Amino acid sequence: MKVTFLGTGTSQGIPVIGSDHPVCMSTNLKDKRLRVSVLIEWDDFTYIIDCGPDFRQQMLTANCSRIDGIVFTHEHADHTAGLDDIRPFYFRQGDIPFYAHKRVLGELAKRFDYIFTTKDKYPGVPSVIQHEIKNESFSLGNLQVMPINGYHYKLQVFGFRFGDFAYLTDMKTVADEEVEKLKGVKVLVVNALREKEHMSHFNLKEALDFIDKVKPETAYLTHISHYLGFHDVVQQTLPENVYLAYDNLKIEL
Numbered sequence: 001m002k003v004t005f006l007g008t009g010t011s012q013g014i015p016v017i018g019s020d021h022p023v024c025m026s027t028n029l030k031d032k033r034l035r036v037s038v039l040i041e042w043d044d045f046t047y048i049i050d051c052g053p054d055f056r057q058q059m060l061t062a063n064c065s066r067i068d069g070i071v072f073t074h075e076h077a078d079h080t081a082g083l084d085d086i087r088p089f090y091f092r093q094g095d096i097p098f099y100a101h102k103r104v105l106g107e108l109a110k111r112f113d114y115i116f117t118t119k120d121k122y123p124g125v126p127s128v129i130q131h132e133i134k135n136e137s138f139s140l141g142n143l144q145v146m147p148i149n150g151y152h153y154k155l156q157v158f159g160f161r162f163g164d165f166a167y168l169t170d171m172k173t174v175a176d177e178e179v180e181k182l183k184g185v186k187v188l189v190v191n192a193l194r195e196k197e198h199m200s201h202f203n204l205k206e207a208l209d210f211i212d213k214v215k216p217e218t219a220y221l222t223h224i225s226h227y228l229g230f231h232d233v234v235q236q237t238l239p240e241n242v243y244l245a246y247d248n249l250k251i252e253l
């Protein structure tokens with residue numbers, strides 16, 4: 001399995017528009033963060049998790065010309081606002097499979113009604129195949145994927161375990177029985193916003209405590225704010241099996 005981090009930034013991305021914060025001014029490419037998404041490839045299958053406002057740019061950078069579907073964690077705009085740009089995939093492949101909680105599918109149908117409607121479609125508008133995810137395993141390609149239920153403040157969010165790889169973002173609370181589902185995972189990706197506490201995201205300490213509970217071989221932090229600091233500085237403070245993810249990082253399992 002090959003995983004590409006398409007984006008690793010929090011909702012505004014880094015740099016933040018108009019900001020003169022030193023991290024936003026950094027010339028290190030590891031301090032440039034698009035909105036979070038990952039590309040997961042195994043055998044002949046290619047899926048992405050989330051489809052934020054940087055989706056087009058991310059697909060071009062990753063040289064990705066075909067996807068088998070998009071899996072959504074939740075409906076917030078930094079995870080869904082790029083939806084119109086599935087058009088090139090739709091033109092080549094036909095209807096694009098979406099996998100999401102029923103509530104998320106409903107929200108997307110409100111925001112992108114022209115995509116979800118089945119009558120009087122404007123020519124060139126893409127179409128999707130909706131797959132509802134419940135908190136039970138579902139198949140993607142030849143793999144059974146296990147959702148991990150958590151909360152982003154009060155909003156339900158799904159993380160996902162693809163065999164030895166798990167990806168959780170926008171988590172603030174995860175019940176013990178959900179953490180159990182992550183036991184034995186080799187690579188864990190989890191969100192870490194900044195050092196200071198936040199109402200709806202793990203801060204760095206909460207992310208490290210979470211990693212300590214799951215005990216993966218290796219962990220990567222994502223959904224990072226400029227307030228966390230410079231990549232190269234923060235990386236030196238982390239335990240030896242924990243890494244700050246950065247855009248275009250590729251890992252193989």
Ligand SMILES: [Zn+2]
Nearest residue numbers: 011076078170
């Ligand atoms: Zn987010």
